[in-house]
Amino acid sequence: MRYAVSDSPEGGTFQVWRGVLAGASASLVGIGLARFAYTPLLPAIIGAHWFPASTAAYLGAANLGGYLAGALTGGVLARHFRAATILRAMMLLATLAFVACALPVSFLWFFVWRFLSGISGGALMVLAAPTIIAHVAPSRRGFASGAIFTGIGLGIAASGTIVPLLLRQGLTQTWIGLAAVSLVLTGVAWNGWPSQDAPAPAHAGAHAHAKAPTPPALHALFAEYALNAAGLVPHMIFLVDFVARGLGKGVDAGAEYWVLYGLGAIAGPLLSGHLADRAGFGPALRVAYLLQLAAVAIPAITSNPALLIVSSVVVGAFTPGIVPLVLGRVNELLAHHPAAQKRAWSTATTSFAVLQALAAYGLSFLFSNSGGNYPLLFAIGAAALAIALAVDLFAALRSK
Structure with missing residues (x-):
């Protein structure tokens, strides 16, 4: 190729x-x-x-x-x-x-x-x-x-x-x-x-200094993506420790759930892209928020092994799978302003990284000061995803 x-x-x-x-x-x-x-x-x-x-x-x-x-x-x-x-x-x-x-x-x-x-x-x-x-x-x-x-x-x-x-x-x-x-x-x-960095497209200069309008839905998307980052943190940091020490199953059992998380992550980008091709980026994002909300909430309410498997796979799938969905939605909202797409994607990536880091430090603080309360961490992650879904629905209604 x-x-x-x-x-x-x-x-x-x-x-x-x-x-x-x-x-x-x-x-x-x-x-x-x-x-x-x-x-x-x-x-x-x-x-x-x-x-x-x-x-x-x-x-x-x-x-x-x-x-x-x-x-x-x-x-x-x-x-x-x-x-x-x-x-x-x-x-x-x-x-x-x-x-x-x-x-x-x-x-x-x-x-x-x-x-x-x-x-x-x-x-x-x-x-x-x-x-x-x-x-x-x-x-x-x-x-x-x-x-x-x-x-x-x-x-x-x-x-x-x-x-x-x-x-x-x-x-x-x-x-x-x-x-x-x-x-x-x-x-x-x-x-x-x-061997060399790609040159800028010939037409890029015409748009480089143009001030593109920022749709309200784009501001909402930045907030949603940041909240999605917070929702992923409990699984990212605490999933294996929850299984190994919280449920008393040991390191090997915890690693098995992590493998399932990884298998979901392998398929996630391809499956989410297919979903967006079929349903559109906006609807696909709402489905992603809803599925993640349910999956992150599972460890907060049950230790059933079958449900924990589902939780690991689904959250694993959307850890990288949310990226092409948000990138596609950014490009969709700024379809007539190509130069603004790169800036908007940079802003989205930064918002994701900021809240991800804040959530990681905040949840680590809660964990160490709550006597190792794992369900609390997953409940907070689910709440962040519920807010992301609500913001998206509100933005969609407002744009009509």
């Missing part, structure tokens, strides 16, 4: 499949492993007395704070350095952070490296897909972006299968093993990035 571009020195061609593989590897390392591998590691870190439960949860939140910083600085870095250089550096930073976390020197040491791994993930999420998609034929961009975001689900599933196996060798060995996997994927992606 090739798509010709004028700025490639290798005969003017860019191998799309290699670019997609590089993008998927980047999302797998930066999000799938750097963020989500910590979830199945949390009970083991507490059990090994590296950190007490009251502070270990904050280390998961540190990654989300770093993600916000990376999302904000990724665009700034791209204005001064080639995207390929930044992407390679961020994958190496994620790898180095895994090595550093193998040494529990102190809480501050661990917090800093978890924060740095979050920075790498945020920058990779902001830059990897656009860098590849800019060189892909328009007719293939949907497939390419779906494949790139599927890397998140592959990383989640991999963390749920690899981590329990590595933990049998020890906690330090587990972090080193994750570093080795990250290093291999960095090598796979190294030469897959375009």
Whole structure:
């Protein structure tokens, strides 16, 4: 699969499949492993007395704070350095952070490296897909972006299968093993990035300085996306610990639910895109909010294994699956203002990262000060999604 571009020195061609593989590897390392591998590691870190439960949860939140910083600085870095250089550096930073976390020197040491791994993930999420998609034929961009975001689900599933196996060798060995996997994927992606950044379209200058109107529905969408981020946090950080320690089933059982979460995440972007093609982005978003609301509420009201499986798969599916839905809705609302779409997507991504980080720190505080009240965390996540759905419905009624 090739798509010709004028700025490639290798005969003017860019191998799309290699670019997609590089993008998927980047999302797998930066999000799938750097963020989500910590979830199945949390009970083991507490059990090994590296950190007490009251502070270990904050280390998961540190990654989300770093993600916000990376999302904000990724665009700034791209204005001064080639995207390929930044992407390679961020994958190496994620790898180095895994090595550093193998040494529990102190809480501050661990917090800093978890924060740095979050920075790498945020920058990779902001830059990897656009860098590849800019060189892909328009007719293939949907497939390419779906494949790139599927890397998140592959990383989640991999963390749920690899981590329990590595933990049998020890906690330090587990972090080193994750570093080795990250290093291999960095090598796979190294030469897959375009040789040069794509030039801006010829017509972009005509719109670059035009002030596009901001529909009220777009402001509502920013709020909904941020609330959706808060709704995902309880599963992101506490799912495995809830099963392993809260229900007393152990680390291996918790990891099994995390694998289910990852399997859902693999299929999520493709299924949500198919839903949007059939129903439209607006209706598809409402369905997504409703399904997530029900799934996040399940651990707050029951410990039934079958229902917890459903909860894990559904929330896992929408962790990456909500991204193409919101991106498509942004483009839909600003269909006649292409230059404004990129700015609006940046605002949406930042709002997601901000409330995700705030929710992570806030829920970690509640967890440590409520005696480990897991149902409370999931109830708050469900409430955030209920508000997101209400905002969307109100915006839809207002626009009629």
